[in-house]
Structures are given as C-alpha cells and as structure tokens.
Amino acid sequence: MTPEQFRQAGYAVVDWIADYWASLAQRPVTSQGPPGAVAAGLPAGPPAGGEPVEAVLADLDKLVAPGLTHWQHPGFFGYFPANTSGPSVLGDLVSAGLGVQGMLWSTGPACTELETVMLDWLAEAMDLPARFRSAGRGGGVIQDSASSATLVATLVAVHRAAGGRWREVGVDRRYRVYTSTEAHSSVEKAARIAGLGAEGVRLVEVDPQSRAMSPVALRAAIEADRAAGVVPALVVATVGTTSTTAIDPLPQIGPICAEHGVFLHVDAAYAGAAAVCPELRFGHAGLEYADSYCFDPHKWLLTGFDCDAFWVADSTELVEALTVLPEYLRNAASESGAVIDYRDWQVPLGRRFRALKLWFVLRWYGVEGLREHIRSGVALAARFADRVRADERFELVTPHPYGLVCFRLRGADGPNEQLLSAVNGSGRVYLTHTRVAGRYTLRLAVGAPQTAEAHVDEAWELLSRVAETVG
Ligand code: PLP
Structure with a gap:
C-alpha cells in the first residue's frame, strides 16, 4: 500500500468508524447471533490475491458488526465501561503509523519522554501524592492492564520482602499477599504467576455493609502469619471494587503496612478516573502510604484499551527487580543513567507508543x-x-x-x-x-x-x- 493508497483507504476507514458511532443507538447492544455465526460467515482460508479495502469494509458491516457486543452503545451498562473516543482513536492511529518500539529510551526517545510527562500530567490532574511524580524517586508508566500493574507490583513486593535477593534466589520462603474477599481475581493470578503457590494469597474479610477490607482482620492476618514464619510481602487494597465499588480504608490500611514493612499496592482500576474531579477524591484518602497505585484510563477516561496508568514511589527497586541486560540492548544512553528504559518497568520487552492517545485525549x-x-x-x-x-x-x-x-x-x-x-x-x-x-x-x-x-x-x-x- 503506497502512502497515497493509504490516504484514500484511511479516509474510508475513518468514515466507517464515524458512521458506526453515529449508528450505535439504532443497533441492538449485543450480538443476536448464535455461537459460531461469525466464523461460519468467513471463508475457510485467506484470499489468494489482494482485495480492496472497500471489500473488507463491506464484510465489516455484513459479518463483524452483527457479531459485536457494542461497548460504546449508550445502552451499554455492563461490567465497567471501556471507553474510547475520537482523540484516543486518532492518537492510536498515529502510534500505529509511527510503528515505534519504546522498549529503551534510545529506541524511542519521544515515546519514553512523552509517557513520563503524560503520567505526570495525569498525576497532577488527579492530585496524586508527590511521591509518584517523576521529579523524585517515583514515576509513572503505562501498562497494558490493571492486571499487569498488579503483577509488576507483586514482583517488586516479593523482591523487597526477600531483602532484594528475589532476582537471584527466587521464591525461597513462604510469602503472603493480602487482599480483600472482594478484590479482583488478577491479584490471585499475579501471586500464582509470581510462584507464591496456592497459599500465596490470603483473602481478608470485609465489612458486611460497606464491603470494604477490615483493617482489624488485616492486622490479625499479618500478625498470625509472622508468628507462623510466613513473610508478609504485599497488601493490595482496592478503591472501587469490581462487584460494588467498595473503597478499602487506606488511612487505616496504610499504617499497618508501614508498621510491618509490607508493600502497599492500590488498585483503582475503574474508580481512579473519578479523581480528576476534586469532589470525587475521597477514595484516595491515605494514598500517600501506597508504594504503587494504578487506574485504567481505558475504563472511564475516554481512552481506548489498552492504557493502565501505573505509578511507583520508588522506581529504583522496580528496575532492580525486573531488569535483565543482554549485550544486544546495551547502549550509551542507558549506561549514562540519565534516561528511563521502560522495558524495566514491565513484563514484556517491546512496547507501543501508548502515551500518544493519552496526549490526544488530554489535549482535546x-x-x-x-x-x-x-x-x-x-x-x-x-x-x-x-x-x-x-x-x-x-x-x-x-x-x-x-x-x-x-x-x-x-x-x-x-x-x-x-x-x-x-x-x-x-x-x-x-x-x-x-x-x-x-x-x-x-x-x-x-x-x-x-x-x-x-x-x-x-x-x-x-x-x-x-x-x-x-x-
Ligand atoms: N482491578 C479491578 C478493581 C477491576 O475492576 C478490574 C476490571 O474490572 C481489573 C482490576 C482488571 O482490569 P484490566 O482488564 O485492566 O486488567
């Protein structure tokens, strides 16, 4: 596809998306077809010769759109929202067009620096504690999802609980993660991936009315574990639980974590976005105790999936836990210590230029x-x-x-x-x-x-x- 062919086909695709959005309210919110209906409409194999984009768009209308759950439909009230918006799509389009890999600062200086600044902008818009800003030891990074943020927090927490030895010795003791019975399933998954075993997570009881974690029960669980030789590594508190948007009491949970030297991660996947409004920041009371925090702009902040904003108070221990340096990635900028290499802040190596969609959204x-x-x-x-x-x-x-x-x-x-x-x-x-x-x-x-x-x-x-x- 030449740049000129791309221009023509691209206009047609943008028109298709605009028409889709304009027609949403007239569509049924969910697919009316039985399982297998979409697959049955597709040819058994790929075409031998190329086809024009118009043919693909026609099949989008005929085969794909009827098989969709329309998350942007005004009658969609399921799960949590998964917003997208015009500026977000355009930012993603530019990212796709640039095709930049932002694993190292040197492989995408603007990709890295725009991301750092966007996370600082968001932190300012939400009035997050100063410890998460990049001016100090902290800073933010875009993960694909809140689940990945929890996994990264789990790995750093175990590294800290092991006295900084986890990257060499692995899981050599019984470590425990604490979260409420109402927490998202990603906490259990992260502990399993981290190798903490079936006993790795302790589900702390909640207040029967508010559905928020009981600090009394949390303290009792940590103390019982310590007495039994289990090492408390991480507390994952939730601001806005998945079932009911309950808010775990950070002002009580934070001091317990501080007293016992336990890493505190706050998962505000859905509700965090509300903190752009000063009157809706109540869930963040006590956030200054957190070692890490995340929310999903891809849920409620008009930014398309995938975009989880994840901040840490101390990026040094995060990098120490996750970095692996093969010869082929060595470069002068990394060795100068003056740049961020976001590959060390996440599980995969490669990364897209996701900050662009945040930039487009925040500016629009x-x-x-x-x-x-x-x-x-x-x-x-x-x-x-x-x-x-x-x-x-x-x-x-x-x-x-x-x-x-x-x-x-x-x-x-x-x-x-x-x-x-x-x-x-x-x-x-x-x-x-x-x-x-x-x-x-x-x-x-x-x-x-x-x-x-x-x-x-x-x-x-x-x-x-x-x-x-x-x-
Ligand atoms: N944490 C909470 C509190 C959630 O409500 C959700 C999803 O609804 C998640 C984590 C998982 O989000 P993601 O799909 O970004 O991993």
Whole structure:
C-alpha cells in the first residue's frame, strides 16, 4: 500500500468508524447471533490475491458488526465501561503509523519522554501524592492492564520482602499477599504467576455493609502469619471494587503496612478516573502510604484499551527487580543513567507508543472536559438510583459513590435472574450481575460516552415494566 493508497483507504476507514458511532443507538447492544455465526460467515482460508479495502469494509458491516457486543452503545451498562473516543482513536492511529518500539529510551526517545510527562500530567490532574511524580524517586508508566500493574507490583513486593535477593534466589520462603474477599481475581493470578503457590494469597474479610477490607482482620492476618514464619510481602487494597465499588480504608490500611514493612499496592482500576474531579477524591484518602497505585484510563477516561496508568514511589527497586541486560540492548544512553528504559518497568520487552492517545485525549478534552464526562456518569447513576429507591419492589444493595448502581428486586434470586435475562434480551440495554453476600444482584454501570438521561430512563422503564412479569 503506497502512502497515497493509504490516504484514500484511511479516509474510508475513518468514515466507517464515524458512521458506526453515529449508528450505535439504532443497533441492538449485543450480538443476536448464535455461537459460531461469525466464523461460519468467513471463508475457510485467506484470499489468494489482494482485495480492496472497500471489500473488507463491506464484510465489516455484513459479518463483524452483527457479531459485536457494542461497548460504546449508550445502552451499554455492563461490567465497567471501556471507553474510547475520537482523540484516543486518532492518537492510536498515529502510534500505529509511527510503528515505534519504546522498549529503551534510545529506541524511542519521544515515546519514553512523552509517557513520563503524560503520567505526570495525569498525576497532577488527579492530585496524586508527590511521591509518584517523576521529579523524585517515583514515576509513572503505562501498562497494558490493571492486571499487569498488579503483577509488576507483586514482583517488586516479593523482591523487597526477600531483602532484594528475589532476582537471584527466587521464591525461597513462604510469602503472603493480602487482599480483600472482594478484590479482583488478577491479584490471585499475579501471586500464582509470581510462584507464591496456592497459599500465596490470603483473602481478608470485609465489612458486611460497606464491603470494604477490615483493617482489624488485616492486622490479625499479618500478625498470625509472622508468628507462623510466613513473610508478609504485599497488601493490595482496592478503591472501587469490581462487584460494588467498595473503597478499602487506606488511612487505616496504610499504617499497618508501614508498621510491618509490607508493600502497599492500590488498585483503582475503574474508580481512579473519578479523581480528576476534586469532589470525587475521597477514595484516595491515605494514598500517600501506597508504594504503587494504578487506574485504567481505558475504563472511564475516554481512552481506548489498552492504557493502565501505573505509578511507583520508588522506581529504583522496580528496575532492580525486573531488569535483565543482554549485550544486544546495551547502549550509551542507558549506561549514562540519565534516561528511563521502560522495558524495566514491565513484563514484556517491546512496547507501543501508548502515551500518544493519552496526549490526544488530554489535549482535546482538557481536564475540564474529562471532569464533565465523569460527573455526567456519576449524576446519571444517581438519577437511576433515585428511581430504584422510590420503587418499593426494588432495593439498593450498596452505596453508589461513582457510576455503578447495585440493586435488586426484593426477595428471592430467581426473579432477579429472570429480570436481567429479559431486559438484556430486549437488545436495548445491557446490564451484568454480581453476588453481594451471596445474593444475586444487578449492576448498572454508567460511563459509555454517548449515554444520556434518556438512555438511563429507558433502562429504568424497561426494568420496571419487565419486573411485573417475573417471579
Ligand atoms: N482491578 C479491578 C478493581 C477491576 O475492576 C478490574 C476490571 O474490572 C481489573 C482490576 C482488571 O482490569 P484490566 O482488564 O485492566 O486488567
């Protein structure tokens, strides 16, 4: 494809995406086809000769789009949002066009330096503690996901718990990771990958009402382990748990970690984005105790997957834990000690120029534009919660500090399951569920860029109407 052919095909692809976004509200939120329908529509093998982009776009319409779950649909209320936006797509397009590898500063100086500055910009926009800024020992890096951030934090924490010997001796003692029973499954996965074994994670009980980690139980678990010869390595606290957006109490958890020399990682994958709004920073109280922190701009901050922002208070121990230096990567800039080589801050070697999409997003919307998006999600969730509260057939299950509302029909689980299945079957909205203290609970997470009052009201009217027919 010549640059001129690319220009023509590229315009057509951008037009296709713009038309897709403009038509979202008219589409069913989820695919209506059975398993295998998309694969059955594709030829058995690749074409022998090349085809024009127009043919591919026609098949996108015919084969791919009907097989999609439309995460940007204004009626998408499932899981947590996975935002994208025009500036994010354009930043990603430039990144793809440049094809730069940012593993070392020397393989992509601008890739590295723009990333450092973007993470400092984000830290400023969210008023994160000074210890995470690149001016001192700390700094930020983009990981592909919050799961990877947790894995990296786990590896550094074990390295620290081993007195800096982990990179030589591996896991030579029984180390423990503590997280709440409500924490994301990525904590358990990280501990398993780190080689801590099935006993590597201790799930700390939560307060039955708030669903937040109990500091009393955490302290007891750490002390019991120490007495038994197990080395407490890491606490993963969550700001905005996946099920219900519960907030673990960092002001109490932080001092326990400090007292016992345990690494504290704070996972705010979804809810962290809210901190661009000064009035929504309550979840970050006590964050100054954290050794590392992450949130996903790719969830609620108008930045397409993949973009997890991960900060550490001490990048030296992170690099010490992860660096491996083969001859073919040696270069004068790295040896000068004056540059960051982000390959040492992550598991893979190679890395894309992901800071570009953050740069495009931050410059297009400005901090005020991002605040508007977050505030709209929080207000729409409150609007929906008001409807639930006012209807005695329903109950709110947990508080809704951000954009997620957890609710259910009073009584047994069965009607709630039927309700979810029926409203999702309508194709107009998509919600998911969880269990809170064993009870089947519906989750409505607001945050898709096009969602407005009318869509939340439609979701409520549908739920209210269908509720009459279940049970
Ligand atoms: N941590 C929390 C609290 C989450 O809610 C999620 C996903 O919803 C994750 C981690 C995993 O995020 P990622 O897909 O970026 O790994």
